[in-house]
Amino acid sequence: MRKVYAILGFTLLVLxxxxxxxxxxxxxxIDTHDDFIQVSQVPDTLARIFLNSCYDCHSNYxxxxxxxxxxxxSWYLNKHIVEGKAHLNFSSWGIxxxxxxxxxxxxxxxxxxxxxxxxxxYLLIHHHAALSPQEIAAICEWAExxxxxxxxxx
Amino acid sequence: xxxxxxxxxxxIMLVLAVTxxxxxxxxxxxxxxxxxxxxLSNSCYGCHxxxxxxxxxxxxxxxxxxxxxxxxxxxxxxxxxxxxxEEGKMPPEKFLNKNPDKAPSAEDKEKIMKWTKEExxxxxx
Numbered sequence: 001m002r003k004v005y006a007i008l009g010f011t012l013l014v015l016x017x018x019x020x021x022x023x024x025x026x027x028x029x030i031d032t033h034d035d036f037i038q039v040s041q042v043p044d045t046l047a048r049i050f051l052n053s054c055y056d057c058h059s060n061y062x063x064x065x066x067x068x069x070x071x072x073x074s075w076y077l078n079k080h081i082v083e084g085k086a087h088l089n090f091s092s093w094g095i096x097x098x099x100x101x102x103x104x105x106x107x108x109x110x111x112x113x114x115x116x117x118x119x120x121x122y123l124l125i126h127h128h129a130a131l132s133p134q135e136i137a138a139i140c141e142w143a144e145x146x147x148x149x150x151x152x153x154x
Numbered sequence: 155x156x157x158x159x160x161x162x163x164x165x166i167m168l169v170l171a172v173t174x175x176x177x178x179x180x181x182x183x184x185x186x187x188x189x190x191x192x193x194l195s196n197s198c199y200g201c202h203x204x205x206x207x208x209x210x211x212x213x214x215x216x217x218x219x220x221x222x223x224x225x226x227x228x229x230x231x232x233x234x235x236x237x238x239x240e241e242g243k244m245p246p247e248k249f250l251n252k253n254p255d256k257a258p259s260a261e262d263k264e265k266i267m268k269w270t271k272e273e274x275x276x277x278x279x
Contacts, residue, residue, distance in 0.1 A: 099233045099274050106230035147226040151278055 018071040023078035026085075028060030034094030035059075040146055046138060050090065053118050053129040057084030060091035065125070080119070098150050105147040109140035185221050190269045193262045197245050200256070225277050232270040232277075239263050 033039075036059075037047045056062045057080050068077050088104055096104070111117040113136055118129050131139070186194065194217060201211035204218040215231055223231065238244035250257050258266070 098278060099229050102226050103230040103233035106227060144226065147230075151226060151229065 015071075021071060021075075022069075023074055025064065026060060026062040026078075026081045028091065030061045032060070032091055034092050036090035036093035039094040043142070046142055049131065049135055049139065053126075053131060055090060056126075056129075057081050057119075057122070058088050058090050059085075060089065080122070098153070101150050102147045105143040105150075109136075109143045112136045112139055186217070187269070190266060193258055193266060197256050197258045197262070200253075201249070229274055229277050232274045236267050236270040239267050 036042065037050065042050065062077075062081055064077075067073055088108075093101070108117075112131055118126070118131070123130050199217055200206060201208040202215045202217050204212060204216055206212050215234075220228075235244075245256065245258070
């Protein structure tokens with residue numbers, strides 16, 4: 001019995017100690033003039049989908065749930081946000097070069113179609129972020145059109 | 155004699171058709187320049203062409219279907235080819251450990267990266 005208490009006590013102590021290691025929160029401006037939705041003039045219905053399903057990890061502004069401040073959950077989320085933004089940051093869309101934009105648009109469609117994105121672990125908590133086949137089709141159709149437009153633009 | 159000819163006719167037509175179709179391919183010529191193609195076939199085609207065992211790799215990029223890709227898709231793939239070479243992600247380390255002779259030289263990589271940039275510029279004109 002004493003052993004059980006010791007283990008419980010130790011676990012609690014570790015849990016308390018790790019709370020002191022806090023990753024910096026991803027809370028930049030929501031609106032910047034380089035934002036994807038503004039720069040590429042994303043139609044409202046699609047903009048809502050992107051904001052709802054992608055922007056938490058792919059922009060400079062994350063809507064954190066309450067438990068996101070608690071380690072080790074905070075570390076886990078932070079890792080996803082850092083990685084997500086490294087691949088694609090919608091907040092700096094305006095400064096990405098044209099070829100890269102076309103590549104990203106192509107990948108957005110592909111990853112949604114393949115069910116790679118949004119991440120399964122994200123959907124586990126954010127049920128509302130799941131994309132319907134119709135939504136994916138709409139994303140792909142628009143992304144293809146936008147890629148073509150970017151290609152033709154000067 | 156006459157009946158035998160009629161029996162053989164479909165066969166003859168088939169041979170003719172196949173010849174004509176492949177002739178068209180020969181005429182069209184490869185859209186990938188020879189020197190680039192040599193490097194790609196040594197280091198990339200093993201996984202990135204129809205029939206390769208690595209299904210995901212074929213799905214992501216199939217050089218055999220290169221001419222069928224839309225212009226935007228080509229730009230996208232050129233961009234990614236450039237990226238993975240620059241970052242040293244491709245060919246994968248595991249593959250190179252097993253096939254050291256398939257590693258592209260620094261010069262080879264340079265050539266491919268230059269090619270992707272040039273082709274992208276052409277497509278974006």
